[in-house]
Amino acid sequence: MDHRIVITGIGVVTPIGTGCEGFWRNLLAGYSGIAPVQSFDTSGYNVHRGAEVKEFNAKEYTLNLDAAHLGRASQFAIAASRLALADAGVEIRSIDLKRAGVSMGTTSGEPREVERFDDSYVSKDLGRIGPEFLSLYPCHVIAAHVASELHFAGVNTMIPTACAAGNYAIAHALDVLRAGRADLMLAGGSDAFSRITFTGFARLGAVAPEICQPFDRFRKGMIPAEGAGVLVLESLSRARKRGARIYAEVAGYGLSCDAHHMTAAHPQGDGAARAMQQALADSRTEPEEVSYISAHGTGTPTNDRLETIAVKRLFKDAAYRIPISSIKSMLGHTMGAASAIEAAVCALAVFHDCVPPTINLNEPDPDCDLDYVPNYARRLRVNVAMNNAYAFGGNNASLILRKWELSN
Amino acid sequence: MMRNRVVITGMSVVSALGDSPARLYASLCEGRSGIKPVRGFSTAGLGCPLGGEIADFDAANYLGQRNLRPLDRTSRLVASAAQLALEDSGWSADVRKGDEVGLVLGTMFCSVHTISEFDRRALEAGPAYASPMDFSNTVINAAAGQTAIVHDLRGVNTTISTGVTSGLAAIAYATDLIRSGRAHALLAGGADELCFESFYGFDRAGLLCRSDNCAGDFPIPFDARRNGSALGEGAALLMLEDAALARKRGARVLGEVRGHGASYDCSRGHDDKESVEAVAYAIRQALHDAFMLPNEIDCLSASANGSELGDRHEAYGVFAGLNGQTHRLPVTAVKSMLGETLGASGPMQTVALLETMRDGVLPGIPQLETIEDGFPLEMARAESQEAEVINGLINSVGLDGHCCSLILSQCDR
Amino acid sequence: MSTDEIRTRVKKSIATITNISLDEISDSASYKDDLKLDSLTILEIAVDAEYQFQVQISDDDLGEIRTVEDTVRMVQQYLSPAVV
Numbered sequence: 069m070d071h072r073i074v075i076t077g078i079g080v081v082t083p084i085g086t087g088c089e090g091f092w093r094n095l096l097a098g099y100s101g102i103a104p105v106q107s108f109d110t111s112g113y114n115v116h117r118g119a120e121v122k123e124f125n126a127k128e129y130t131l132n133l134d135a136a137h138l139g140r141a142s143q144f145a146i147a148a149s150r151l152a153l154a155d156a157g158v159e160i161r162s163i164d165l166k167r168a169g170v171s172m173g174t175t176s177g178e179p180r181e182v183e184r185f186d187d188s189y190v191s192k193d194l195g196r197i198g199p200e201f202l203s204l205y206p207c208h209v210i211a212a213h214v215a216s217e218l219h220f221a222g223v224n225t226m227i228p229t230a231c232a233a234g235n236y237a238i239a240h241a242l243d244v245l246r247a248g249r250a251d252l253m254l255a256g257g258s259d260a261f262s263r264i265t266f267t268g269f270a271r272l273g274a275v276a277p278e279i280c281q282p283f284d285r286f287r288k289g290m291i292p293a294e295g296a297g298v299l300v301l302e303s304l305s306r307a308r309k310r311g312a313r314i315y316a317e318v319a320g321y322g323l324s325c326d327a328h329h330m331t332a333a334h335p336q337g338d339g340a341a342r343a344m345q346q347a348l349a350d351s352r353t354e355p356e357e358v359s360y361i362s363a364h365g366t367g368t369p370t371n372d373r374l375e376t377i378a379v380k381r382l383f384k385d386a387a388y389r390i391p392i393s394s395i396k397s398m399l400g401h402t403m404g405a406a407s408a409i410e411a412a413v414c415a416l417a418v419f420h421d422c423v424p425p426t427i428n429l430n431e432p433d434p435d436c437d438l439d440y441v442p443n444y445a446r447r448l449r450v451n452v453a454m455n456n457a458y459a460f461g462g463n464n465a466s467l468i469l470r471k472w473e474l475s476n
Numbered sequence: 477m478m479r480n481r482v483v484i485t486g487m488s489v490v491s492a493l494g495d496s497p498a499r500l501y502a503s504l505c506e507g508r509s510g511i512k513p514v515r516g517f518s519t520a521g522l523g524c525p526l527g528g529e530i531a532d533f534d535a536a537n538y539l540g541q542r543n544l545r546p547l548d549r550t551s552r553l554v555a556s557a558a559q560l561a562l563e564d565s566g567w568s569a570d571v572r573k574g575d576e577v578g579l580v581l582g583t584m585f586c587s588v589h590t591i592s593e594f595d596r597r598a599l600e601a602g603p604a605y606a607s608p609m610d611f612s613n614t615v616i617n618a619a620a621g622q623t624a625i626v627h628d629l630r631g632v633n634t635t636i637s638t639g640v641t642s643g644l645a646a647i648a649y650a651t652d653l654i655r656s657g658r659a660h661a662l663l664a665g666g667a668d669e670l671c672f673e674s675f676y677g678f679d680r681a682g683l684l685c686r687s688d689n690c691a692g693d694f695p696i697p698f699d700a701r702r703n704g705s706a707l708g709e710g711a712a713l714l715m716l717e718d719a720a721l722a723r724k725r726g727a728r729v730l731g732e733v734r735g736h737g738a739s740y741d742c743s744r745g746h747d748d749k750e751s752v753e754a755v756a757y758a759i760r761q762a763l764h765d766a767f768m769l770p771n772e773i774d775c776l777s778a779s780a781n782g783s784e785l786g787d788r789h790e791a792y793g794v795f796a797g798l799n800g801q802t803h804r805l806p807v808t809a810v811k812s813m814l815g816e817t818l819g820a821s822g823p824m825q826t827v828a829l830l831e832t833m834r835d836g837v838l839p840g841i842p843q844l845e846t847i848e849d850g851f852p853l854e855m856a857r858a859e860s861q862e863a864e865v866i867n868g869l870i871n872s873v874g875l876d877g878h879c880c881s882l883i884l885s886q887c888d889r
Numbered sequence: 890m891s892t893d894e895i896r897t898r899v900k901k902s903i904a905t906i907t908n909i910s911l912d913e914i915s916d917s918a919s920y921k922d923d924l925k926l927d928s929l930t931i932l933e934i935a936v937d938a939e940y941q942f943q944v945q946i947s948d949d950d951l952g953e954i955r956t957v958e959d960t961v962r963m964v965q966q967y968l969s970p971a972v973v
């Protein structure tokens with residue numbers, strides 16, 4: 069069984085572009101997808117901005133199922149999956165569909181379906197909610213719809229570990245492939261803009277009024293967002309045999325739980341540090357070998373400070389030499405898609421030897437004194453990239469990607 | 477690749493038929509049903525008034541006087557089951573040092589009720605009055621996160637949500653982590669609560685047994701008269717451990733997880749051939765994973781819950797997956813008495829099967845009497861039957877397309 | 890509404906949210922130091938008070954609340970807007 073698993077395709081649906089090429093170009097150019105919220109009326113709130121996906125046409129990507137009968141997160145996931153498969157040059161006809169699987173992550177599943185339910189309930193018109201509610205709402209539909217659209221009949225998993233879900237889903241796909249349970253896995257995450265999520269974060273006082281400024285001294289919070297990121301994972305030998313372009317190898321991962329608080333991270337970054345440490349050990353990587361870190365970097369005062377503590381705790385002096393940036397500065401927080409999109413970015417960084425910036429970083433914070441690649445993308449050799457994600461419930465996950473040509 | 481053996485050193489259940497494996501097993505063997513008229517919310521206007529509700533569930537009975545306000549019902553069910561499983565397996569707070577024990581939880585909805593209440597309050601009163609504490613329970617990994625906080629479980633913490641198969645898939649996921657050495661001890665199982673929102677969804681989808689036929693005798697899995705399932709609730713957890721380490725600490729071993737398999741029915745129940753094949757494929761994968769042959773399986777704990785389509789697909793899928801060797805295969809379907817407990821279902825079936833392995837009785841399927849012609853599971857019975865089970869097959873099959881199979885064995889066999 | 894009524898209701902709400910018995914919640918009790926509550930719980934208490942009394946306390950004013958009596962006083966203030 070092939071232990072070495074690589075990424076051969078990337079598909080993304082994001083507030084700054086759909087499709088890998090356009091997205092990567094906009095990311096390096098520092099584009100921001102943050103704007104006034106369009107999908108619902110925010111006049112009752114004291115914050116009004118988010119990062120939504122613009123001009124998305126689900127029908128373009130949903131060829132077998134009826135896009136009108138799918139929730140938005142499922143539509144995103146299908147689009148990102150098709151884009152990833154096309155990017156990987158995979159001919160669906162050529163694969164054993166029983167050995168093709170889907171592993172996805174999410175925070176909210178299909179929130180608009182339960183929001184519709186609630187709207188009807190509150191207006192005493194629940195009869196409007198019909199039989200389709202059950203087939204549209206529960207979060208597993210995202211992975212299920214992708215599989216039904218593509219006819220993937222193998223392993224099908226949904227891991228809703230909130231803001232770290234993408235990493236969990238990719239880690240699971242890695243294990244499934246290594247165990248020989250599948251030949252090809254689509255792995256990633258998807259979330260649709262959600263009134264419930266927006267309300268919650270706004271009520272916690274966690275939402276920034278204008279922009280997202282991770283690690284900046286005057287950062288005011290996160291920006292809710294939506295999107296999807298999907299990777300094609302397969303064994304190195306299979307990829308080479310079919311002459312596929314290989315972005316990076318998925319070298320290992322680490323998972324941990326803070327067991328501390330539902331919405332606040334451990335004050336000494338304990339869980340975060342353990343997840344990173346495990347990922348390094350799992351991939352047999354020395355701390356100094358890490359070339360780039362994709363931060364969780366939500367832009368809240370607490371996260372960015374605690375994340376910095378955790379990185380320094382683990383990397384010690386080397387922390388100051390490793391560029392670490394947060395693309396949430398541009399995309400906002402795409403929830404369950406975040407770490408999947410960030411994993412895609414790590415793969416692209418490894419492939420192109422270029423890392424994206426943390427934009428809006430104007431005033432350094434004495435508590436956040438690492439190299440966050442402020443404002444401008446940077447060319448550098450990226451042998452190893454680490455992708456970190458931390459979620460409500462204290463779920464932490466770190467993923468290590470490496471240039472596949474470098475054997476360990 | 478490393479492949480440690482995985483054993484079960486403890487278990488727990490919080491269900492409509494009792495909050496211990498022994499009580500659950502006794503009820504099932506007696507044919508006692510936990511499905512009654514729902515009291516926790518109104519079912520007026522809905523087709524089915526019945527559910528497998530846990531009457532008078534009070535988490536304080538298991539968790540003591542700690543503040544439970546931050547936990548909603550689903551979290552309380554899981555945290556309670558975790559307390560019982562940790563006690564049962566000997567992993568008390570003093571024994572474990574935080575990151576030694578993890579949790580893999582399967583749940584279909586987690587807390588759709590909390591999500592809805594949070595949203596509705598914001599709609600009715602305005603977003604400024606949304607409850608911050610409830611917001612933390614609107615994520616689907618909330619129950620797993622809350623339980624980790626209550627019991628200081630700092631190991632791997634994952635939530636799996638694949639509909640009806642969630643709990644069994646969680647056990648499979650945990651098994652693989654232990655096999656590969658990523659974890660040594662994991663609580664694995666599932667939970668779902670009975671609430672109006674999910675009940676409404678199932679009722680409107682036409683999946684629940686209809687009121688004119690609900691004389692307390694339904695649901696009847698596999699019976700030709702079946703016309704739907706009844707929803708249930710609860711939590712069940714197994715303590716899975718690396719066999720060598722369990723032996724080293726002198727743990728009592730209940731059984732071994734030999735193998736698992738999964739597949740996805742792309743037609744989601746709409747194409748008989750594809751649906752049957754999906755069930756069969758998951759079983760074959762499990763056998764393959766366990767290095768076992770069909771004729772080594774001594775009994776089947778079916779997922780069948782009274783669904784017209786689902787039960788049929790499973791029956792024929794089992795027949796195909798076991799290469800037609802089902803004539804002498806004793807069969808049980810505990811959802812006949814527990815109802816469809818969604819994320820908790822597979823783990824509850826696992827707990828019941830482990831009890832059968834210990835005690836030698838396989839619960840019957842109450843009211844089962846009218847069997848279709850050609851039905852391939854001849855040893856499905858209304859009454860409990862004696863059964864010596866060394867190797868048992870557990871299925872979880874969902875009309876949403878997911879199929880999962882697990883093979884358990886008594887130890888040292 | 891009298892201050893005593895407000896105080897009774899606020900304390901009842903705190904007791905429900907925190908499982909701390911009423912007699913252990915003194916007027917001068919500090920949420921953080923005496924009652925040992927985390928920020929999420931403190932926010933929940935504040936939002937519950939706003940919801941119960943149908944007032945909306947500004948973020949700045951919320952930031953000033955440290956003790957049970959602060960909450961009572963703030964609610965009172967918002968319930969009876971100053972006459973200019």
